[in-house]
Amino acid sequence: MRYFLADIAEHNGEFVHHTTIRFQVEDNIDPRGAHLEIVASWYSGMVEDKDGYWWSRGVVAVSDDKLTEIDKATFDGVENHIIKLFA
Numbered sequence: 001m002r003y004f005l006a007d008i009a010e011h012n013g014e015f016v017h018h019t020t021i022r023f024q025v026e027d028n029i030d031p032r033g034a035h036l037e038i039v040a041s042w043y044s045g046m047v048e049d050k051d052g053y054w055w056s057r058g059v060v061a062v063s064d065d066k067l068t069e070i071d072k073a074t075f076d077g078v079e080n081h082i083i084k085l086f087a
Contacts, residue, residue: 001026002027003022003069003070003075004025004031005067005070005078005082006020006022006064006066007019007020007065007066008039008065009062009065010061010062011053011061011063012060012061020082021082021083024075032064036064039062039063039064040054
């Protein structure tokens with residue numbers, strides 16, 4: 001099992017909001033692919049454009065950002081501070 005912190009960037013006009021998430025994947029799963037899967041499903045009805053941004057209703061674009069591998073102790077230590085996806 002591998003553990004990660006990842007950022008999701010939401011682009012709304014001139015503003016960019018970052019949300020940090022945590023997730024774990026089996027050793028044989030590509031963490032970048034898992035991160036992109038989370039981005040693609042951040043809102044319902046997302047559509048990807050040619051630049052790799054995912055759009056929800058043409059108003060807010062979502063993209064991947066930082067991805068950092070962490071150890072299990074850190075993953076568990078931030079449990080009450082950062083949402084966990086892919087349980």
